[in-house]
Amino acid sequence: DVKVTQxxxxxxxxxxxxxxxxxxxxMDHENMFWYRQDPGLGLRLIYFSYDVKMKEKGDIPxxxxxxxxxxxxFSLILESxxxxxxxxxxxxxxxxxxxxxxxxxxxxxxxxxxx
Amino acid sequence: DQQVKQNSPSLSVQEGxxxxxxxxxxxxxxxxxxxxxxxxxxxxxxxxxxxxxxDKNEDGRFTVFxxxxxxxxxxxxxxxxxxxxxxxxCAAPGGATNKLIFGTGTLLAVxx
Numbered sequence: 001d002v003k004v005t006q007x008x009x010x011x012x013x014x015x016x017x018x019x020x021x022x023x024x025x026x027m028d029h030e031n032m033f034w035y036r037q038d039p040g041l042g043l044r045l046i047y048f049s050y051d052v053k054m055k056e057k058g059d060i061p062x063x064x065x066x067x068x069x070x071x072x073x074f075s076l077i078l079e080s081x082x083x084x085x086x087x088x089x090x091x092x093x094x095x096x097x098x099x100x101x102x103x104x105x106x107x108x109x110x111x112x113x114x115x
Numbered sequence: 116d117q118q119v120k121q122n123s124p125s126l127s128v129q130e131g132x133x134x135x136x137x138x139x140x141x142x143x144x145x146x147x148x149x150x151x152x153x154x155x156x157x158x159x160x161x162x163x164x165x166x167x168x169x170d171k172n173e174d175g176r177f178t179v180f181x182x183x184x185x186x187x188x189x190x191x192x193x194x195x196x197x198x199x200x201x202x203x204x205c206a207a208p209g210g211a212t213n214k215l216i217f218g219t220g221t222l223l224a225v226x227x
Contacts, residue, residue: 009156033214040124042204042219043159058214090158094215101147101166102208104215106158 003027004093006107013114019078021110023091031095032074033058033104034066037088049074081114088112118142119207121218129226134192136221138205141186145207149215150179150190153202162203163190195225 007022025032033048035058045058049068063085067075078085091107120139128134138148146167151159165172165179165188172179178191192199202220209216 004158031214035217037153040219042121043206043215043217045214045216048214092158092215096208101149101164102215103149103161103164104151104159104206106160109156109158111156 004091004105004107006089006091006110008110009108011110011112013078013081013112015082015114017078017081017114019081019112021076021078021089021091021112023074023076023107024072025074025093025105026072027093027095027105028071029093029095030071031093032068033092033094034064034074034076035090035092036060037090037109043090046076078112081112083114086112086114117219118209119205119216119218121205121221123221124219125222125224127224127226128195130197131194134190134195134199134223134225136190136192136203136205136223138188138190138218139186140188140207142207142209143183143186145209147208148179148181148188149206149208150177151204151206151217153204153220159204192223195223197225197227199223200225 004025034046035043047066049055065077089110092104094104149164150162153159181188206215206217
């Protein structure tokens with residue numbers, strides 16, 4: 001079974017802090033993604049990476065950056081946390097299958113609260 | 116511009132009855148559609164998918180119907196069970212990078 005692991009389930013950070021969210025997958029997938037989930041807004045794509053050291057902005061990249069130094073690890077960085085970044089953050093490893101089309105495996109999520 | 120839309124934020128159904136969750140899309144180039152289920156404080160999990168060349172796919176209690184002319188798909192759950200209570204997202208892969216475009220989700224509550 002594919003496993004995607006996020007380093008923290010719950011985090012509380014102060015405004016202005018630099019925050020690192022870590023994600024590791026164990027299936028050698030090339031494509032990894034960071035989404036955030038907010039009520040009424042669904043899952044919105046922040047950043048994604050299709051290879052080591054490669055990254056692409058998603059729909060809402062402002063205030064975030066990412067790092068992919070190794071294939072299995074994809075980190076989301078909040079450069080200076082703000083209260084509007086309080087959210088559920090979801091990491092996904094996504095690949096194209098023959099039968100199901102595109103399939104995504106998600107981590108358990110990190111509930112970040114910025115105070 | 117939201118390419119995948121779920122217009123019903125919530126749905127309440129009695130146990131044993133049918134649940135129907137709807138999803139509309141705007142991009143006729145989508146070649147697959149997927150449904151994900153999400154419990155609170157957990158990541159979404161894959162439920163069922165359908166290729167754009169089909170109009171129906173069934174897996175146990177779950178059936179997805181695709182109406183390409185209307186750019187509409189629906190997920191049917193029969194019979195509904197209390198454990199089905201969750202947020203359901205429809206999604207479609209957008210572009211060559213395999214990113215998934217999600218709808219806003221529908222919160223299903225199945226009442227015992």
